[in-house]
Amino acid sequence: MHYWLMKTEPGTFGVEQLAAAQHHTTGWDGVRNYQARNMLRDQMKKGDQAFMYYSSTEVPGIVAIMEVVREGYPDPTAFDRRHEHYDAQSDRRNPRWFMVDVQLKRRLAHTVTLPELRAHAARELKGMVLLRPGNRLSVTPVESAHWKFILALESRAPST
DNA sequence: GCCAACGTTGGC
């Protein structure tokens, strides 16, 4: 089993919306970056776990755990002329963009914040892709040791 | 195939 981190902006799609969705499940559509696309299409497997991460918010951080419940398939929003993620270069015969379905497993007891993660960037979370300078990938792999450590951070007192 | 210009991401 592999672990991932998936970014979202709470104003666009937040954990409340995922919790309210049918079967607590949503298609993670709209990713328009080739590196992220490759992971969605080729690497993410049913049963993999993913952190839901809030970016572009007052306190960025990890808010929930999700599970991949459907493996990569073409992102239909790319075919929809009226959709903001429409891409004329993607067609059904040769789709360019892919997505997976994810299901909410649980919210974290409290947000594990970016500053909190950064505090461990030199040791326990060394090499974590999210923490690499200039990283902008919206889907990143998470090493299992890092995953476990972040869950241990969750059970500590919330940082301020 | 290089690389400058441009657009986007996302932390601060």
Place this chain on the structure above:
DNA sequence: GCCAACGTTGGC
């Protein structure tokens, strides 16, 4: 709102 970092585009 600023801006650094990065990806993409397009002229040559």
